[in-house]
Amino acid sequence: MEYCSYTLIDKVGEGTFGYVWKAIDNLSVDGSEIVAIKEMKKSYSSLEECLELPEVRALVKLHGDPNIIGLRKLIYENQVLYLVFDYQESTLYRLMHDKINLCTDPELLNGLLENRIGLFSEFEIRGWSRQILRALAQMHRPGGYMHRDLKPDNLLVSKDGESIKIADFGQAREIDSKSPCSDYVTTRMYRAPEVLLNSVSYTSAVDMWAVGAIMAELYSFRPLFPGKSRADQLYKICSVIGSPTYESWAEGIQLANSCGYKFPQVHPYGISTMIPSASHEAIDLIKSLCSWDPKNRPTAMEALEHPYFAPDMRELPEATTCAKLEQRIYPNQTYFGEKLLGPFSPVGDITIEDMLKRVWAEDTSAKFEQRIYPNQTWFGVELFGPFSPVGNMTSQDLFESVWGCSLDASFREMAHQEKQIASAHAF
Numbered sequence: 001m002e003y004c005s006y007t008l009i010d011k012v013g014e015g016t017f018g019y020v021w022k023a024i025d026n027l028s029v030d031g032s033e034i035v036a037i038k039e040m041k042k043s044y045s046s047l048e049e050c051l052e053l054p055e056v057r058a059l060v061k062l063h064g065d066p067n068i069i070g071l072r073k074l075i076y077e078n079q080v081l082y083l084v085f086d087y088q089e090s091t092l093y094r095l096m097h098d099k100i101n102l103c104t105d106p107e108l109l110n111g112l113l114e115n116r117i118g119l120f121s122e123f124e125i126r127g128w129s130r131q132i133l134r135a136l137a138q139m140h141r142p143g144g145y146m147h148r149d150l151k152p153d154n155l156l157v158s159k160d161g162e163s164i165k166i167a168d169f170g171q172a173r174e175i176d177s178k179s180p181c182s183d184y185v186t187t188r189m190y191r192a193p194e195v196l197l198n199s200v201s202y203t204s205a206v207d208m209w210a211v212g213a214i215m216a217e218l219y220s221f222r223p224l225f226p227g228k229s230r231a232d233q234l235y236k237i238c239s240v241i242g243s244p245t246y247e248s249w250a251e252g253i254q255l256a257n258s259c260g261y262k263f264p265q266v267h268p269y270g271i272s273t274m275i276p277s278a279s280h281e282a283i284d285l286i287k288s289l290c291s292w293d294p295k296n297r298p299t300a301m302e303a304l305e306h307p308y309f310a311p312d313m314r315e316l317p318e319a320t321t322c323a324k325l326e327q328r329i330y331p332n333q334t335y336f337g338e339k340l341l342g343p344f345s346p347v348g349d350i351t352i353e354d355m356l357k358r359v360w361a362e363d364t365s366a367k368f369e370q371r372i373y374p375n376q377t378w379f380g381v382e383l384f385g386p387f388s389p390v391g392n393m394t395s396q397d398l399f400e401s402v403w404g405c406s407l408d409a410s411f412r413e414m415a416h417q418e419k420q421i422a423s424a425h426a427f
Helices: 047-051 054-061 092-102 106-114 122-139 205-220 230-241 246-258 280-289 300-304 323-329 352-360 366-372 395-403 409-426
Strands: 006-014 018-025 033-040 071-077 080-086 155-157 164-166
Touching: 006 033, 047 054, 047 071, 054 071, 054 080, 092 155, 092 205, 122 155, 122 164, 122 205, 122 280, 122 300, 205 280, 205 300, 280 300
Parallel strands: none
Antiparallel strands: 006 018, 018 033, 033 080, 071 080, 155 164
8 A cells, every 4th residue: 555655554553543553665775764654643724733733743742853753854745644663563562472482481471470570671761761751851841742641552662671761642731831731631540540539630641641651661560559440449549559648639628529429538558569679779750650639749850760770780780680580481591681872964054952941941951962862962963854845844844933043144144143152152
């Protein structure tokens, strides 16, 4: 099946808002590059309507982040919107299932899973968690976005298993939006309690709750809070971390009262019981991420500064991820190194920092970038690349349409001057 310059290979996914196809880019250098194409289910009356979609605005604004799926092209034809993305081989969800299927010792596997011990090393989990938090640190900045649907199936993993990218921005929402928030967001098992209790003014802390739940699942290969309904989800949360009180979360008690829910009085298992293979630092971080009160959850930047990510936390926990155990499960398995990020290639005159200064209207100093991406060099890039056959629309046209400002010659000259000044100061 062909569409424009792409040959569709197979449908690889379907969500609330669209279908995802694996396809070949026939116009790539060798004519065989694999891409992913999202075909939106809804019809749109114009290109302008498409450009106003929160998903499109978020992807454009966050383009270039190494841990966020890259939007290559936007195609609008016959009232249908197609989004062309970089293709990733797998997801964290599939990776967990692949690990189980590849195990050569079923008896050992059953024993591990029954005792809530997963098959990833803490080294691997830490590397993935760091990348997810780096992406969220960018997303959650003022003027940024909440993802609102973080889950293992929306976290794409490269073929070598080293890099991870956040995908599916179909439920993304601007952090600064003044309109009431929808309560029908996030897959239930990763849904924050304030959303479960119908809050209409939740914050980006909902994404932080989801990260905590995902991290715990990577340790145990089981969802931390596997609720079967909204009420059961709240009960599952209470059974692990205990019920909130007026002292610990007064707003939550008020939300529960307003929707007729009464928190159960249970003796909680505790997060450490649910993920026995995790280090003390991992448990402490997950506890803070899964705090009842969203104000008590760390931001992505604060989470990155947790001792869990300290340089001396690189050794594998002896209890469950020792070399002997790994060799019993996966003969000849070698764990890859922790090279998480690579440099961007130089294209064009305007740096990401220059662009972000205009888009975010906020300081994007080297100090901030270095805190998120140590040793990462930002090369000059033209962020969007040519967008596909929608009339004569270029990346510059798209940027102007979305943000109301152009990348004209005067701005380029200003950016060039700023870059020269910065270089002079560096010496």
